[in-house]
Amino acid sequence: MTAVVSNLEKINTMKMLDDRTIEIVKSTVPVLQVHGEAITRRFYERLFEAHPELLNMFNHAHQQQGQQQMALANAVYAAAQHIDNLSAILPSVRQIGHKHRGLGVKKEHYPVVGENLLLAIQDVLGSAATPDILAAWEKAYGVIASTFMQMEQQFDEQASAQPGGWSGFRSFQVKRKVKESDVITSFYLEPVDQGAIAYFIPGQYITVRVQPKDQPFVHLRQYSLSDAPGLPYYRISVKKESAIQEKPAGVVSSYLHEQIGVGDVIEVSAPAGVFTLDRSHDLPIVLISGGVGLTPMILMLNTLI
Template sequence: MLSEKTIQVIKSTVPVLQVHGTAITKRFYQMLFTNHPALLNLFNHANQKQGKQPTALANAVYAAALYIDKLETIIPVVKQIAHKHRSLGVKPEQYPIVGQTLLAAIKDVLGDAATDEILQAWAEAYGVIAQVFIDVEAEMYQQSEQQSGGWADFRAFRVQRKVVESDVITSFYLVPQDGGALAAFEPGQYVSVKLQIPGEAHTHIRQYSLSDAPGKPYYRISVKREEAIQVKGKPEGKVSMYLHTQVKEGDVLWLSAPAGDFTLDQKDTRPAVFISGGVGLTPLVSMMTTLAASAPDRPITFIHAAQNGSVHALRQEIEELAGRSPQIKVYWCYEKPTTMERENIVYDKEGYIDLPWLQRVLSSPEAVFYFCGPVPFMRTINRLLKELGVADADRRYEFFGPSGDLEAPDEAAASEAAVQR
């Protein structure tokens, strides 16, 4: 337990962290990778270069300081991060390295303002917070390994099938190379894929949502090709490009066991509404497919936004599922439909999802809402659902990449690129 004095010192740093938090975490990652380059094997390099990871860490540090006397308040965030850590293979022995580097970064950025008293308080607080993560992750590692079909770390999977779903999205059907059983997963969860790309100094790990329902003899991931993303003038999306262009049927990929807390609540009996943008439909397809089988009388609405039909993945699969159940309604919103699509009316709305249209297609806002997609899209959907009167607890979402802020103005996110897991 932390002393009252330590708690008060940590709380006194909250205003400083609000101003300098991102500068501290940027310096932290610079120092971490300089002194411990092997850790580059665990991190998404694109998120580092785009500043997403330092921002996410700064938010987490700020929250820890703000609620240092009520750490139970941030347990949901701890569990969300712990899922990522377990899927990446973060180990307890790495936490002291992180703690030492974080303190050094605080001192480096704040200079004389980081007094010995402040640094000592943060050292004590970090020890307590780190132990919370270690304990939560230890339980996750144990559960992952000991469940039926489970495993520790990474396991070899063979690409059984590779299916082009759209101009930019391809699905990979993956089966265990050892022929063993598959671990169960919750609809909405993801797996980490670890690749050693020829010519790259470090391994690359990315998380991809499982895009089919549990209980199948395979895992399916549906990956968006991201070659258009530019970071400091250089193209990113190395992993997705490699999967699309180099990985063939019969090749082997290394996967961690399924993880993630963005999951379908199958005990809820209310109508379910799924709203996706772009490749954000992948976890929602898993949820909807599962729900249609387990609760056929539960009303489902599936709304998907895409630029046009050429980049719209899994449309036929969703329509076939809806065709078998009068309880499922699907709607397509195309930002820039082609002339042929306009003439044949193959979509329900042109442009962007807006409040009047949502009010028309939804029979009632009394439902649980799941949404996923690019950050600007999710900010818009979150705002629209709030305007509809949907309670916070009934708006459930997931970021592809480090967690962000859905309360920021939509226009502030206009230039943000959607990051595929």
């Protein structure tokens, strides 16, 4: 991870924005605070209208609930605040970079995102989005996108280089399916090619990619690994989500619970994630979770003892 951070610092040094561009971008911070979510909503509308195939890469429930729009609005707002020192948001960049790699985001996606983000800014702000503002944001987006692409490439190279590692998605077979409670079921997954699997740090997750027969698009979900690293299988423990407070039912969790059985094959990305157990100090460790969030906590606890 140190190598990744130092390389990103080099990127920021090599691709510094001019003072005028930084000044303009930072001047838009109050505007983004007010209109950021409207801009990201419009961005996703434009993106999916122009590139419906990208619906295969997004969490549709988060889209419907507005979580994706809010997350992107917060990320854009933070980038604008720290455009003169992007190293300040490296923790968030690393977290998003892990997500992007797990979802299969590629370099060629970034220009598409940039184009539609600028158009969304123009749509929402109208005449307030002056040519100078759009030009400044185009430059800023180029630096931000470069930072993400460099980081995600390094994550991908690190994952592929380790024993049992791989890039993209790999076919895994369900070897065991264990009902843990009324709502939680564990799935034991082994690679179809019978090769080695990558080591992981307690707290990391894998991305599961499935396409239920009644769904027009592929669905991807991240699930924490729930058994010890170093075993010949991965285990995920999945809570079956239901429709609560007008939110859509869990498409993927329901599909796994109801339609995936022993012997079935699903696609899985290599382990990723930054919410991991830090054992670099001797301080007491407190583990706090709610609901199915205890999944990574149990693994951390088992590792500690």
